[in-house]
Amino acid sequence: MLVMGEVHTGLLQNSGEIPESSARDVLRLLAGETVRVSRRPIAYAVSPDRLTGVDCRLPAASQSRVRGVGTVVSRSSITGGRVVQGSSYAHVQRSGSDRRLAWSHYLARPGVIEVFGKARAEDLADGFTEDPPADCLDLGAISARFMDTVQASPLLDRRAPFKIARARLRWVARTGEPAIRLTLHSDQVRTLRIVHEGEFTPAVADLCEDLALHDWLLTALLVIIERARVGGRPGPEAAAKLAPAVDHLLHLWMPAARVDDALAPFWESLDRRPGFTRQWQSLVDRVRDQVAVNTLALLSATADAGRRRQ
Amino acid sequence: MLIFAISDKGGTGRSVTSTNIVYRHALQGNDVCYLDFDFGSPTAGAIFSVSSVARGTKTGGLHEYLRGDCAEPRRIDIWSESDREGLRIKPPGAGRLVLLPGTEGGGELATVDEEMISRCVQLFSRLEEEFDLCMVDVSAGRSFTAEMVLKATVRLPAIPFRWLVFHRWTRQHIIAADGLVTGADGLLDVGARVGHDADMLRDRIRFVRTAVLEPDAAELVGLRDEQRAWLSACDNDLRELARRHKVGRTAMLGKIPLDPVLQWREQLISDEDVLASKIANAETTAAFDDLAKKIVDDSAWEGL
Ligand SMILES: Nc1ncnc2c1ncn2[C@@H]1O[C@H](COP(=O)(O)OP(=O)(O)OP(=O)(O)O)[C@@H](O)[C@H]1O
Ligand SMILES: [Mg+2]
Numbered sequence: 001m002l003v004m005g006e007v008h009t010g011l012l013q014n015s016g017e018i019p020e021s022s023a024r025d026v027l028r029l030l031a032g033e034t035v036r037v038s039r040r041p042i043a044y045a046v047s048p049d050r051l052t053g054v055d056c057r058l059p060a061a062s063q064s065r066v067r068g069v070g071t072v073v074s075r076s077s078i079t080g081g082r083v084v085q086g087s088s089y090a091h092v093q094r095s096g097s098d099r100r101l102a103w104s105h106y107l108a109r110p111g112v113i114e115v116f117g118k119a120r121a122e123d124l125a126d127g128f129t130e131d132p133p134a135d136c137l138d139l140g141a142i143s144a145r146f147m148d149t150v151q152a153s154p155l156l157d158r159r160a161p162f163k164i165a166r167a168r169l170r171w172v173a174r175t176g177e178p179a180i181r182l183t184l185h186s187d188q189v190r191t192l193r194i195v196h197e198g199e200f201t202p203a204v205a206d207l208c209e210d211l212a213l214h215d216w217l218l219t220a221l222l223v224i225i226e227r228a229r230v231g232g233r234p235g236p237e238a239a240a241k242l243a244p245a246v247d248h249l250l251h252l253w254m255p256a257a258r259v260d261d262a263l264a265p266f267w268e269s270l271d272r273r274p275g276f277t278r279q280w281q282s283l284v285d286r287v288r289d290q291v292a293v294n295t296l297a298l299l300s301a302t303a304d305a306g307r308r309r310q
Numbered sequence: 311m312l313i314f315a316i317s318d319k320g321g322t323g324r325s326v327t328s329t330n331i332v333y334r335h336a337l338q339g340n341d342v343c344y345l346d347f348d349f350g351s352p353t354a355g356a357i358f359s360v361s362s363v364a365r366g367t368k369t370g371g372l373h374e375y376l377r378g379d380c381a382e383p384r385r386i387d388i389w390s391e392s393d394r395e396g397l398r399i400k401p402p403g404a405g406r407l408v409l410l411p412g413t414e415g416g417g418e419l420a421t422v423d424e425e426m427i428s429r430c431v432q433l434f435s436r437l438e439e440e441f442d443l444c445m446v447d448v449s450a451g452r453s454f455t456a457e458m459v460l461k462a463t464v465r466l467p468a469i470p471f472r473w474l475v476f477h478r479w480t481r482q483h484i485i486a487a488d489g490l491v492t493g494a495d496g497l498l499d500v501g502a503r504v505g506h507d508a509d510m511l512r513d514r515i516r517f518v519r520t521a522v523l524e525p526d527a528a529e530l531v532g533l534r535d536e537q538r539a540w541l542s543a544c545d546n547d548l549r550e551l552a553r554r555h556k557v558g559r560t561a562m563l564g565k566i567p568l569d570p571v572l573q574w575r576e577q578l579i580s581d582e583d584v585l586a587s588k589i590a591n592a593e594t595t596a597a598f599d600d601l602a603k604k605i606v607d608d609s610a611w612e613g614l
Contacts, residue, residue, distance in 0.1 A: 010439060134369070134380055141381035148432060151439065158438075158468035163341055165440040227339075229403055 001121040003173045003200050004128045005089030006139040007209050009216035010166035013151045015159040017081035017248070020045065026153045027076060042254045046077040051110055052142055055100065058092070058115060059136040061126035068092065070106045070113035072139060076146045079213055080252045086146030087212075088139045089171075089205050092124060113137070125172040129183075129191040140168055161244045164220050169212035173204050180266045182211070182274070190215060194266065203260035207267070210259050214276055217252055221245055221283050230290055239294035242287050250287070253280055312434060312471040313445045313605055314459055316497070318486035320450040323520030324476040326576050327566055327598075329357045332445045333578045334595075334602035336407040340442040343385075343408040345433075347459070348449040349373050349419055352412025357576050359394040360386055363411040371413025375433065376426045376458075383410050383433070396580050405442065419454040422461070430462040438469050443606065452495050457504070460497070464505040472605065473497065473515040474563065479522045479548060488555035491515055513613050517557050518601065519565035527567065563610060564601040569594040 012018065018026070020037060023045035027035045033048045051071040058066045074088040095114035106114070115124075132138060147166065171192040179195040192211060196204060228241035255277055256267040271277050315328035325348065332342045346354040352371070355363035363386060366373075370384030388407040389400040400407075419426075437444045448456050463471050475497075477487035491497050497515065502508040523529065525542045533541075552558040571579060571590040579598070583590040604610040 013439060138381050144382070144436075148436070152435065160439070163440050163442055166436075227405075232403060 001092045001094060001115075001119070001174075002125055003089055003091045003204065004124070004139065005087065005171050005173075005205055005208060006143050007085055007087040007169045007171070007212040008140065008143045008147050008166050009083060009085050009169070009212050010147060010151075011160050011162070011164050011220070011248075012078060012082050012084045012156065013158045013160045014156040015161060018078070018156070019081060022155055023078045023081055026150055026155050027078065038258070041257050042080050042252065044077065044079050044258060047075050047146075049073045049075050049110070050146075051107075052088075053103070053106070054090075054113065054137060057136045058113070058119070058124055059127035059130075059132035060119065060123045061130060062123050064119075064123070066115050066117065066119040066124065068113040068115045068137060069095075069100050071110055072113070072137075072142055073111035074142055074146050076150045077209070078150065082248060082252060083213060083216070084147055084150045085209055085213065086143040086148075086150075087205065087209050088142045088146070089208075090137075090139070091200060092119075092121075094119070121174060125174070125193065128172055129170055129193065140170070143168070161248055162224065164223060167212065167216040167219055169208065169215065171208045173200055173208075175199065178265070180269055182215075182270060187219070196263070196266075201260075203263055207259050207263045210256060211267070211270065214253065214255060214280075217249060218276065218280055218283075221249055221280070221287070224249075225283060225287065228290075230286075235290075235294045235297060239291050242290055245287055246291060250284055253277075253284075311443050311606060312438070312463070312469060313443060314448050314456075314471065314473045315445060315476065316448045316456060316473060316490065317450050317476040318490040319477075319483060322450070322476045322478055322483065323566070323572070324450065325354060325357060325447055326572055327476060327518060327520050327601075328445050328447055328474065329354060330578055330598045331602050331605065332443065333407065334598045335443055335605070336405045337401060338599075338602055339403050339405050341405040341440065342443045342445065343406075343410060343437055343441045345372060345410045345437075345444060345446045346412040347372060347455050348447045349412055349416045349455060350449060352414070352416065353576070354409060354447060355386075355411050357578065358386075358388050358409055359392045359397060359577065360388070360409065360411075361393050362391075363409075363414075366412040366414035366416060368414050371416060372410055373413035373416030376419075376429050378425060378429065385410055394578075396582050397578065408441070418449075419458065422454045422458040427458055427461050427465075430458055431465050434462060434466060434469065438466075451490070452500075456497070457500055460501050460506065461504045471514065472611065474605070475515060475517050476520050477517060477557070479519050479545075479565075481548065481551060484548065484552050484555055484557050487517060488557050492556075513611065515561075516563035516611070517561055518563055521568045521572070522565045523568045529568070563604050564597060566597045566601070567591065567593050 024035045027045055027047040035045055037045045053071055055069045058068045060066050072088050072090045077085045090113045091111055092113050095116050165188050167188050169190045173194045176195040181193045183191045224245045228238045230238045256264055259267055315324050317324040332344050336342045346352040352366035367384055370380050372383050374380045375383040386409040392398055475487050477483040498508050501511045525545050569591055579590045579595055584592050584595050
């Protein structure tokens with residue numbers, strides 16, 4: 001019917017970025033199994049998939065009671081030794097039965113939630129992308145816990161270079177004529193609707209995680225620039241406030257780094273409108289200019305002082 | 311940074327003072343949040359002028375969250391949701407100001423279990439990722455709530471925390487404030503029992519005097535000389551008492567003068583209340599401002 005997922009993205013709670021070996025250890029603690037690592041074009045480490053069993057109501061825009069039973073797939077990842085994600089999704093399918101089966105049945109279908117009765121995919125998609133009511137399936141709560149596990153690792157010093165909120169991206173994917181729509185709801189909540197050709201594959205979840213990562217980077221940079229109040233305070237102070245962005249964020253922008261070729265057009269379409277990379281680039285230029293202007297001012301002040309001394 | 315606001319007695323001015331401190335801290339450019347852990351009477355909403363949660367929220371309150379009835383507590387952005395027009399615009403350079411209200415009719419915690427402690431740990435560590443400062447109104451006296459946060463902070467060794475003990479400037483209050491810290495089942499006693507180092511914990515506790523009437527205050531100008539002399543003598547006695555109870559100058563982080571506005575109404579005092587409508591005293595906002603800086607100023611927290 002459809003796949004629904006939620007990705008949470010935030011700053012790793014450590015003073016500096018962590019090397020690959022630490023990322024492995026942090027993510028291994030979570031599961032005790034192999035951590036997958038890739039280095040290019042950016043360091044990326046991801047925990048093995050974990051399953052969470054659920055038997056609960058699914059959110060439906062029509063408020064109709066839809067019960068789903070099955071499992072949710074989740075994982076944690078660290079990108080660039082700096083950004084943490086907790087990600088969960090489940091494939092919602094109609095149950096062949098009209099009552100709950102033995103757990104072995106559901107465990108044999110990892111990441112599938114079976115629904116009873118006559119649920120409509122559109123109704124579920126709408127219900128999920130609006131704010132899901134409290135007593136319904138809450139993928140966000142699961143993803144948040146997968147992030148917590150990483151953040152609570154004793155290997156991290158918890159002295160992050162700046163404070164920043166986590167962002168959540170709720171997504172639904174269906175099969176059909178390709179289309180993508182990203183909506184910003186509040187400072188921290190986004191929804192993404194994807195219609196893709198062919199069967200769902202985990203590559204769609206990878207795409208959503210990559211979009212969530214870049215959306216968070218963009219938001220974080222905007223927040224840091226706003227906090228710096230360029231023009232509203234002395235240049236050196238503003239530049240100092242911008243420094244964490246230069247040190248920790250600017251090099252992480254790597255659009256579609258882990259996106260399957262077949263899905264790359266989705267990234268490209270979002271990059272045309274709203275124009276992710278264009279906005280990112282203009283913010284980066286602004287930060288660099290501000291820091292450069294300030295460095296020049298400092299240099300000329302030092303030179304003046306030197307000349308006066310002679 | 312986590313700041314826990316506590317007092318021995320009720321009605322000391324703990325909520326009014328701690329909310330005004332976070333408000334000032336936000337105006338100083340920091341992202342702050344206020345957690346209403348006074349489960350018996352969660353009235354922080356009223357002080358922030360958010361009438362829909364004046365006595366706590368019906369859904370998603372902190373009490374519900376700690377009981378495990380909701381995955382995440384509700385947040386209220388004061389800059390956009392306050393009923394007070396003067397608060398509804400975020401001043402340039404100010405940080406976020408977010409209230410996590412208690413549950414309406416939630417009631418005091420009747421016990422603390424393992425699950426609650428881990429939810430509390432989870433809440434603190436998530437908030438710490440995004441806020442410079444989290445102020446927690448722990449309610450009055452020895453409570454399960456105080457025990458819970460003491461236990462939670464043992465498990466978060468890398469997150470800095472501090473305690474503010476609020477008291478009025480009277481004999482009973484001075485003795486009671488000392489008792490709350492050093493007495494049987496007081497903060498140090500319980501803290502040590504649950505795994506804190508008592509000396510380190512001691513260094514993280516400071517006192518705040520509320521609604522203080524200085525003998526030379528403008529309010530007292532009309533008094534007879536005899537009355538003024540008597541007040542002055544009382545003040546000296548209290549100073550001596552405070553010193554003996556280790557609640558004196560060195561352990562005090564600040565004091566807030568008695569303010570006519572706060573005497574009549576529990577509210578935030580804005581600069582407008584001082585400068586435009588002139589209903590509040592400039593000394594009051596200056597004292598809040600000063601405390602808002604001192605709570606994060608390490609030199610004010612060096613070992614006693
Ligand atoms: N500086 C001050 N000047 C005058 N009145 C004050 C001052 N600070 C607080 N008050 C008043 O004292 C009363 C008690 O304050 P508040 O409600 O903050 O106390 P509390 O310690 O939180 O009480 P409770 O334990 O009941 O929650 C309120 O009416 C408040 O407005
Ligand atoms: Mg109170």
